[in-house]
Amino acid sequence: MQGNVIVGQSGGPTSVINSSLVGVYKTAKDRGVKKVYGMRHGIEGFLNEQYVDLEDYIQSDLDIELLKRTPSSFLGTCRYKLPDFEEDEEVYWRLFNILHKMDIKYFFYIGGNDSMDTIKKLSNYAESINSDIRFMGVPKTIDNDLAATDHTPGYGSAAKYIASAMKEIIRDAKTYPTDSITVVEIMGRNAGWLTAAAALSRAEDCTGPDLIYLPEVEFDYDKFLKKILEIKKYQTTAVVAVSEGIKTADGLYVSEANKKSVYVDSFGHKQLGGTALYLADFLGEQTGIKSRGIVFSTLQRCASHIVSRRDITEAYTVGADAVQAALNGDTGKMVTLERISNTPYQIKTGLYDVNLIANVEKCVPLEWITDDGTYVSHEFNEYASPLIIGELSPFMVDGLPRHLFIDK
Amino acid sequence: MQGNVIVGQSGGPTSVINSSLVGVYKTAKDRGVKKVYGMRHGIEGFLNEQYVDLEDYIQSDLDIELLKRTPSSFLGTCRYKLPDFEEDEEVYWRLFNILHKMDIKYFFYIGGNDSMDTIKKLSNYAESINSDIRFMGVPKTIDNDLAATDHTPGYGSAAKYIASAMKEIIRDAKTYPTDSITVVEIMGRNAGWLTAAAALSRAEDCTGPDLIYLPEVEFDYDKFLKKILEIKKYQTTAVVAVSEGIKTADGLYVSEANKKSVYVDSFGHKQLGGTALYLADFLGEQTGIKSRGIVFSTLQRCASHIVSRRDITEAYTVGADAVQAALNGDTGKMVTLERISNTPYQIKTGLYDVNLIANVEKCVPLEWITDDGTYVSHEFNEYASPLIIGELSPFMVDGLPRHLFIDK
Numbered sequence: 001m002q003g004n005v006i007v008g009q010s011g012g013p014t015s016v017i018n019s020s021l022v023g024v025y026k027t028a029k030d031r032g033v034k035k036v037y038g039m040r041h042g043i044e045g046f047l048n049e050q051y052v053d054l055e056d057y058i059q060s061d062l063d064i065e066l067l068k069r070t071p072s073s074f075l076g077t078c079r080y081k082l083p084d085f086e087e088d089e090e091v092y093w094r095l096f097n098i099l100h101k102m103d104i105k106y107f108f109y110i111g112g113n114d115s116m117d118t119i120k121k122l123s124n125y126a127e128s129i130n131s132d133i134r135f136m137g138v139p140k141t142i143d144n145d146l147a148a149t150d151h152t153p154g155y156g157s158a159a160k161y162i163a164s165a166m167k168e169i170i171r172d173a174k175t176y177p178t179d180s181i182t183v184v185e186i187m188g189r190n191a192g193w194l195t196a197a198a199a200l201s202r203a204e205d206c207t208g209p210d211l212i213y214l215p216e217v218e219f220d221y222d223k224f225l226k227k228i229l230e231i232k233k234y235q236t237t238a239v240v241a242v243s244e245g246i247k248t249a250d251g252l253y254v255s256e257a258n259k260k261s262v263y264v265d266s267f268g269h270k271q272l273g274g275t276a277l278y279l280a281d282f283l284g285e286q287t288g289i290k291s292r293g294i295v296f297s298t299l300q301r302c303a304s305h306i307v308s309r310r311d312i313t314e315a316y317t318v319g320a321d322a323v324q325a326a327l328n329g330d331t332g333k334m335v336t337l338e339r340i341s342n343t344p345y346q347i348k349t350g351l352y353d354v355n356l357i358a359n360v361e362k363c364v365p366l367e368w369i370t371d372d373g374t375y376v377s378h379e380f381n382e383y384a385s386p387l388i389i390g391e392l393s394p395f396m397v398d399g400l401p402r403h404l405f406i407d408k
Numbered sequence: 409m410q411g412n413v414i415v416g417q418s419g420g421p422t423s424v425i426n427s428s429l430v431g432v433y434k435t436a437k438d439r440g441v442k443k444v445y446g447m448r449h450g451i452e453g454f455l456n457e458q459y460v461d462l463e464d465y466i467q468s469d470l471d472i473e474l475l476k477r478t479p480s481s482f483l484g485t486c487r488y489k490l491p492d493f494e495e496d497e498e499v500y501w502r503l504f505n506i507l508h509k510m511d512i513k514y515f516f517y518i519g520g521n522d523s524m525d526t527i528k529k530l531s532n533y534a535e536s537i538n539s540d541i542r543f544m545g546v547p548k549t550i551d552n553d554l555a556a557t558d559h560t561p562g563y564g565s566a567a568k569y570i571a572s573a574m575k576e577i578i579r580d581a582k583t584y585p586t587d588s589i590t591v592v593e594i595m596g597r598n599a600g601w602l603t604a605a606a607a608l609s610r611a612e613d614c615t616g617p618d619l620i621y622l623p624e625v626e627f628d629y630d631k632f633l634k635k636i637l638e639i640k641k642y643q644t645t646a647v648v649a650v651s652e653g654i655k656t657a658d659g660l661y662v663s664e665a666n667k668k669s670v671y672v673d674s675f676g677h678k679q680l681g682g683t684a685l686y687l688a689d690f691l692g693e694q695t696g697i698k699s700r701g702i703v704f705s706t707l708q709r710c711a712s713h714i715v716s717r718r719d720i721t722e723a724y725t726v727g728a729d730a731v732q733a734a735l736n737g738d739t740g741k742m743v744t745l746e747r748i749s750n751t752p753y754q755i756k757t758g759l760y761d762v763n764l765i766a767n768v769e770k771c772v773p774l775e776w777i778t779d780d781g782t783y784v785s786h787e788f789n790e791y792a793s794p795l796i797i798g799e800l801s802p803f804m805v806d807g808l809p810r811h812l813f814i815d816k
Contacts, residue, residue: 013579013580013583041584041585044585045585070579071576071579071580072576072579072580072582072583073583076583076584076585077583077584077585078584078585079584079586160807160808163807163808164713164808164809165707165711167808167809167811168479168480168706168707168710168711168712168713168809169706169707169710171421171478171479171480171710171811171813172421172479172480172706172709172710173706174480175421175480175481175484175485176449176484176485176486176487177449177452177453177484177485177486178487200807200808201808203805203806203808205810205811205812205813206811206813277685292705292706294703294705294706294707295702295703295705297700297702297703298576298577298580298581298700298702299573299576299577299702299707301580302576302577302579302580303573303576304576305572305576305714306713306714308807385806385807388806388807388808389806389807390807391804393801396799397611398611398793398796398797399568399571399608399716399793399796399797399798400568400571400572400575400608400609400611400796401572401575401576402613403575403579403613403614404613405579405613405614
């Protein structure tokens with residue numbers, strides 16, 4: 001096979017992003033690619049010629065298995081936005097210069113919406129200069145907000161963590177005979193997929209959260225308080241799941257109401273947080289009931305000790321299929337997952353033009369949210385339940401999960 | 409065997425408190441006790457004659473195994489402080505009246521310092537009225553602050569969760585090329601055992617947190633800031649573990665500085681929280697670096713999906729041994745764990761007079777804390793490492809850990 005491979009990881013980490021990396025690495029090697037390089041810290045590090053030869057780190061089948069079980073981006077990540085090449089071509093010259101020097105013919109970028117924007121720009125630029133380097137996107141995001149794919153690798157494991165932790169939190173909260181309210185904050189800026197996953201905890205042995213608030217629905221303090229008071233009439237404990245991204249009618253994030261300043265990243269996304277604590281304070285003041293805020297924070301995206309095996313497998317597959325497609329001549333595309341059926345769960349992969357998918361956020365369909373906007377319907381459960389199935393036990397060393405790492 | 413058994417669970421839940429319940433139940437049944445009752449919500453519910461016949465819920469070996477894997481107090485818990493019987497005897501009359509009615513001869517209470525206070529008062533009262541009912545304490549607390557025992561069941565699993573989650577958080581934080589500070593808040597009002605467990609994450613594949621602050625050491629903002637700035641000279645990311653109970657020289661909890669009001673429970677303990685967020689805000693303001701607070705909250709005491717098998721086994725053993733001791737005539741005692749050696753790890757159980765142990769908090773020895781008060785020494789690791797060894801896989805149903813529950 002002529003030419004080498006470079007692969008990068010970008011955006012927020014997940015528990016299974018390294019399984020996609022393994023999928024790319026192993027498939028490329030199996031198909032006879034000589035060198036598979038890994039960008040350090042995505043395109044940002046690569047522009048400074050920071051990369052590794054993955055063979056130096058993946059030396060055995062045990063390393064492969066260990067890497068699958070390692071959370072967060074093994075290669076390091078970045079949040080770097082490429083300029084449009086019509087406006088600033090210099091960065092593209094630098095990049096393609098490095099690619100030529102390393103004899104790269106295949107470029108893979110594992111990430112979410114912002115990473116697909118990078119693939120779009122690079123493949124369009126390559127076309128404009130008649131380069132034969134192929135650029136492929138490998139979907140990854142716990143947020144599950146990528147269009148064109150049934151779901152994104154990373155979501156299933158985050159959902160499994162959220163539902164499991166929610167069960168444990170509910171068990172903990174309900175063991176006391178005293179009145180209490182617990183508000184659990186879950187990630188998801190504009191899409192409620194992760195928060196909705198809290199509903200999966202509802203089963204024969206668990207009530208599930210009493211209320212679920214997604215960013216897809218306008219948040220109203222008065223209605224919220226009324227709902228809580230209703231619940232408190234017939235039970236001592238109330239447990240609520242809220243998205244960090246819920247907004248009131250005026251378009252303000254609930255978390256903003258509470259913050260002196262809001263950090264904005266290089267893509268212009270506001271960094272949220274503080275929603276649960278603010279709502280717990282609000283309820284405490286309004287009801288006089290002891291109220292606690294719990295925030296899953298980064299744990300929900302890096303808890304590889306409780307991954308979904310199905311998610312790990314699919315993450316591997318989209319990496320592997322991106323390589324197959326690139327070797328077959330495709331470029332400027334993202335690998336997608338297409339669901340054939342729920343019961344039994346069946347899935348196939350596809351390819352989608354990145355020009356059509358970049359920077360469109362897929363939200364939870366409003367039909368999957370109850371009329372009063374305080375829970376998700378059975379359609380959501382049918383969609384999400386298959387994604388959390390199966391386990392991949394961590395390799396435990398001295399009582400703790402072992403990870404593969406780059407020592408620098 | 410004459411007379412029945414009652415067992416209760418009290419105080420904060422743990423991941424293994426139900427393994428102690430199983431230890432009591434199974435040993436009593438094996439020794440021929442006819443009825444093993446469980447108090448609903450500890451002594452508080454029992455005073456309202458709320459109890460169950462455990463046989464109605466534990467009907468098979470599968471139930472036993474499921475109960476061991478169920479976090480939080482299966483029977484429900486309480487934070488109820490018995491009055492001194494010299495001051496208010498009425499509650500004792502009521503209680504002993506119920507005990508006689510149910511033909512209880514053996515009373516077991518699974519809990520921490522406050523629960524041992526209950527066992528002390530009840531056994532002393534029994535002695536004063538020449539009752540032959542035997543009262544035994546079964547140690548339980550994630551805080552590990554009970555005197556007279558090498559460690560407490562519940563601690564090992566919480567420590568395993570804390571070290572595992574810390575590894576994952578560090579992996580997540582360090583994947584970015586940008587400057588950041590993460591402050592992780594861990595439980596422990598006056599004793600730093602849980603926070604110290606963050607040090608267990610330091611291994612070949614993990615740097616561990618950069619700094620660890622225990623409540624045993626006076627906290628100083630200036631020194632803290634200086635340490636952070638030092639670390640930031642040679643690395644982009646700093647990760648700090650802090651106890652919720654750290655105090656400044658004036659005796660104020662750091663969390664208090666940040667709070668409008670502090671909730672105080674019936675034992676007079678202040679409910680803490682907000683330390684990490686406050687310190688993250690402080691560092692963000694002082695350094696201009698993006699700073700994040702992460703709070704493990706109740707997850708650290710109920711994450712039964714990643715328990716320590718050794719902890720589960722020891723929790724069972726202290727329950728079983730309490731029954732053996734009571735049947736052999738002991739009363740007014742708590743079962744203790746005595747360490748024979750670290751390598752290999754060997755332990756035996758003992759009995760200790762509750763009059764000598766109640767309401768004394770055991771802290772991390774100052775010799776186990778580094779001179780500058782920002783880490784723990786190898787002695788701590790030698791002590792704590794054996795306690796997190798081994799796993800007990802949850803029973804997964806539809807992708808989530810299954811629990812045993814009382815449906816009301």
